Amino acid sequence: MRTSHESLHDFVREAMCRAGARPEDADQVARVLVAADLNGVDSHGVARLRRYVEGIRKGTIAADATPTVVSDFPAGAVVDAGNGLGQPAMLHALDLAVRKAQDTAIAMVTVRRSNHFGIAGHYAAQGARQGMLTIVTTNASPQVAPTHGAEPMFGTNPLAFALPTHPSRPYLYDAATSAVPRGKLERLEREERPMLPGWAVDPQGRTETDIPSLVKGLKAREGYALLPLGGAGEDHGGHKGYGLGLLADLLCGPLAGASWGRHVYGPDGAGLGHMVICARVGAFVDLDSFRAETAAMFDELRNAKKAEGQDRIFIPGEKEYERADERRAHGIPLRPPVVADLGDIAGSLGMPPLESIGGLK
Amino acid sequence: MRTSHESLHDFVREAMCRAGARPEDADQVARVLVAADLNGVDSHGVARLRRYVEGIRKGTIAADATPTVVSDFPAGAVVDAGNGLGQPAMLHALDLAVRKAQDTAIAMVTVRRSNHFGIAGHYAAQGARQGMLTIVTTNASPQVAPTHGAEPMFGTNPLAFALPTHPSRPYLYDAATSAVPRGKLERLEREERPMLPGWAVDPQGRTETDIPSLVKGLKAREGYALLPLGGAGEDHGGHKGYGLGLLADLLCGPLAGASWGRHVYGPDGAGLGHMVICARVGAFVDLDSFRAETAAMFDELRNAKKAEGQDRIFIPGEKEYERADERRAHGIPLRPPVVADLGDIAGSLGMPPLESIGGLK
Numbered sequence: 001m002r003t004s005h006e007s008l009h010d011f012v013r014e015a016m017c018r019a020g021a022r023p024e025d026a027d028q029v030a031r032v033l034v035a036a037d038l039n040g041v042d043s044h045g046v047a048r049l050r051r052y053v054e055g056i057r058k059g060t061i062a063a064d065a066t067p068t069v070v071s072d073f074p075a076g077a078v079v080d081a082g083n084g085l086g087q088p089a090m091l092h093a094l095d096l097a098v099r100k101a102q103d104t105a106i107a108m109v110t111v112r113r114s115n116h117f118g119i120a121g122h123y124a125a126q127g128a129r130q131g132m133l134t135i136v137t138t139n140a141s142p143q144v145a146p147t148h149g150a151e152p153m154f155g156t157n158p159l160a161f162a163l164p165t166h167p168s169r170p171y172l173y174d175a176a177t178s179a180v181p182r183g184k185l186e187r188l189e190r191e192e193r194p195m196l197p198g199w200a201v202d203p204q205g206r207t208e209t210d211i212p213s214l215v216k217g218l219k220a221r222e223g224y225a226l227l228p229l230g231g232a233g234e235d236h237g238g239h240k241g242y243g244l245g246l247l248a249d250l251l252c253g254p255l256a257g258a259s260w261g262r263h264v265y266g267p268d269g270a271g272l273g274h275m276v277i278c279a280r281v282g283a284f285v286d287l288d289s290f291r292a293e294t295a296a297m298f299d300e301l302r303n304a305k306k307a308e309g310q311d312r313i314f315i316p317g318e319k320e321y322e323r324a325d326e327r328r329a330h331g332i333p334l335r336p337p338v339v340a341d342l343g344d345i346a347g348s349l350g351m352p353p354l355e356s357i358g359g360l361k
Numbered sequence: 362m363r364t365s366h367e368s369l370h371d372f373v374r375e376a377m378c379r380a381g382a383r384p385e386d387a388d389q390v391a392r393v394l395v396a397a398d399l400n401g402v403d404s405h406g407v408a409r410l411r412r413y414v415e416g417i418r419k420g421t422i423a424a425d426a427t428p429t430v431v432s433d434f435p436a437g438a439v440v441d442a443g444n445g446l447g448q449p450a451m452l453h454a455l456d457l458a459v460r461k462a463q464d465t466a467i468a469m470v471t472v473r474r475s476n477h478f479g480i481a482g483h484y485a486a487q488g489a490r491q492g493m494l495t496i497v498t499t500n501a502s503p504q505v506a507p508t509h510g511a512e513p514m515f516g517t518n519p520l521a522f523a524l525p526t527h528p529s530r531p532y533l534y535d536a537a538t539s540a541v542p543r544g545k546l547e548r549l550e551r552e553e554r555p556m557l558p559g560w561a562v563d564p565q566g567r568t569e570t571d572i573p574s575l576v577k578g579l580k581a582r583e584g585y586a587l588l589p590l591g592g593a594g595e596d597h598g599g600h601k602g603y604g605l606g607l608l609a610d611l612l613c614g615p616l617a618g619a620s621w622g623r624h625v626y627g628p629d630g631a632g633l634g635h636m637v638i639c640a641r642v643g644a645f646v647d648l649d650s651f652r653a654e655t656a657a658m659f660d661e662l663r664n665a666k667k668a669e670g671q672d673r674i675f676i677p678g679e680k681e682y683e684r685a686d687e688r689r690a691h692g693i694p695l696r697p698p699v700v701a702d703l704g705d706i707a708g709s710l711g712m713p714p715l716e717s718i719g720g721l722k
Contacts, residue, residue: 076466105437148671205668254654293615307566
């Protein structure tokens with residue numbers, strides 16, 4: 001089943017409003033979730049809506065919270081999200097960072113007491129479209145083992161970087177610091193494809209390749225853990241992925257004044273932290289020259305000799321832009337359980353289902 | 362053979378002075394090279410001295426260049442290294458970034474027209490010792506293939522991050538964005554240990570595991586290439602390592618106004634670029650609380666359940682600090698070819714050999 005991205009946006013917006021979010025916040029949540037579905041990051045799209053609606057219902061997300069600046073410097077600020085939705089808090093932080101960096105060249109804003117904010121790349125790209133090198137990270141629920149460890153001690157903590165190499169389609173890197181994110185495992189399971197050794201470990205720290213045991217073990221916090229980018233041990237650089245994941249946790253936890261490690265998503269709520277750095281590229285180099293240079297760079301990369309059996313070298317972001325083009329034109333595919341879930345949410349909120357506002361084909 | 366770090370420092374300083382560097386610049390070069398040897402990154406220590414001395418002799422390094430600020434903002438600056446030594450240029454940039462960030466909370470400085478600066482982590486740690494989250498990167502000679510590619514298109518471009526988790530021993534991440542750096546291959550070859558599949562490719566893009574062919578092919582630019590962190594293809598996240606390596610090249614090349622990709626170390630010299638970001642942790646959170654939180658975080662990590670056969674989980678930087686302690690106490694081991702090379706350099710500069718200024722045991 002496919003749905004137009006506009007209908008999906010309207011549906012999410014309406015659901016969030018009915019759940020108790022302010023209209024402008026609901027709109028922001030809808031934009032970020034639908035962006036994930038457009039880019040093909042289905043695990044971070046509308047499949048997450050239930051958790052937001054339930055978080056508000058249960059009181060772990062304060063739908064009426066207003067992000068407030070608790071500390072302010074010429075090129076830095078700290079935002080307290082007041083335990084509200086992650087999207088408005090992060091967009092507030094991004095806006096602040098962009099405005100400050102216009103004057104100072106670079107700015108950094110941290111966010112504390114926040115919730116899930118969707119895909120980090122959405123914010124990074126939005127900063128880049130305003131001429132900024134933008135770095136965004138967040139911490140997340142503990143699922144990853146440190147190198148030589150056998151239990152989850154921190155999240156898949158994504159790092160996103162975007163650069164204004166193009167006015168609307170910036171260089172966009174957005175990736176979990178684990179070898180694979182959990183969403184990929186769930187997709188492989190649905191597609192009945194195997195996972196590979198080196199992605200995750202069982203409670204004894206031995207490589208785990210049975211997806212159902214792993215996903216169940218991760219959800220139940222039974223000691224199963226994903227491995228950092230680079231895999232087990234240090235032979236293939238697992239200590240590097242570990243160092244990057246821990247870096248994100250340091251920035252978004254202790255540095256942002258938020259929860260960290262195993263304490264994220266504790267009994268008092270998520271307590272997530274985020275961080276954004278924006279640097280105005282035009283302060284360091286002429287933006288047009290920068291774009292001309294990077295276009296030449298990307299052309300050289302695309303034209304580089306290919307490995308056997310490969311016919312294309314991608315620039316980070318390209319795959320996502322192409323997938324979004326396809327989905328904007330032909331609709332976003334939704335799996336039956338997601339459609340059923342959205343129907344359920346609509347029912348519980350007393351609103352018309354996605355089908356009735358058009359789009360589902 | 363072992364040498365005291367003080368003697369090694371004096372030797373490098375003297376050699377650089379005689380080669381034409383100003384005494385203060387020679388001192389900085391000595392400090393950074395010896396720091397690499399202390400930390401165990403032998404490939405970036407005094408083994409590099411010959412290239413510096415020869416670069417000055419051949420005119421590809423301008424020993425008398427003075428780094429100049431060509432663009433200045435409250436929280437940003439651009440430094441032109443004037444094709445001089447990388448160490449004084451980078452230290453100038455770091456100082457600027459630290460001073461600006463004291464006032465503004467964060468600052469970013471780029472460096473263009475520079476040369477090899479040693480280990481990125483040295484600068485990151487130095488920033489962290491001044492209370493700063495410090496990010497340092499540089500580009501480097503082309504040795505790494507992009508994902509799905511079969512020829513070297515950019516360098517092993519390191520990313521270094523340090524955080525003032527401790528007054529003198531900060532959290533320190535400093536790693537090539539390739540699966541392994543070339544220095545590791547050379548070490549394995551000396552130790553007659555094998556390299557692993559997934560680290561590098563031959564000119565057809567097939568996995569290469571013969572170290573002599575690879576090292577020779579890399580040096581001769583014959584199409585052999587190292588692979589990004591995460592290895593070949595996308596199964597283990599090779600596209601992530603590729604995206605990070607390319608990010609470093611974007612920051613240090615087009616953004617810094619320096620050379621990039623295959624054009625680094627061209628006929629006109631290195632043309633390297635560097636970048637440093639410093640953010641004052643005390644602007645975002647109380648520094649003492651930050652240290653208390655991160656100490657608790659690191660303790661939890663150290664005490665996490667270990668994988669089978671493992672008895673210790675490291676915090677990034679710990680291994681290097683412990684190795685430096687050992688080498689400070691017992692001397693830095695130098696391999697016979699390095700000792701011979703240093704003897705040669707001393708002879709060509711008409712200065713006493715390392716042996717005669719004490720230290721070699």
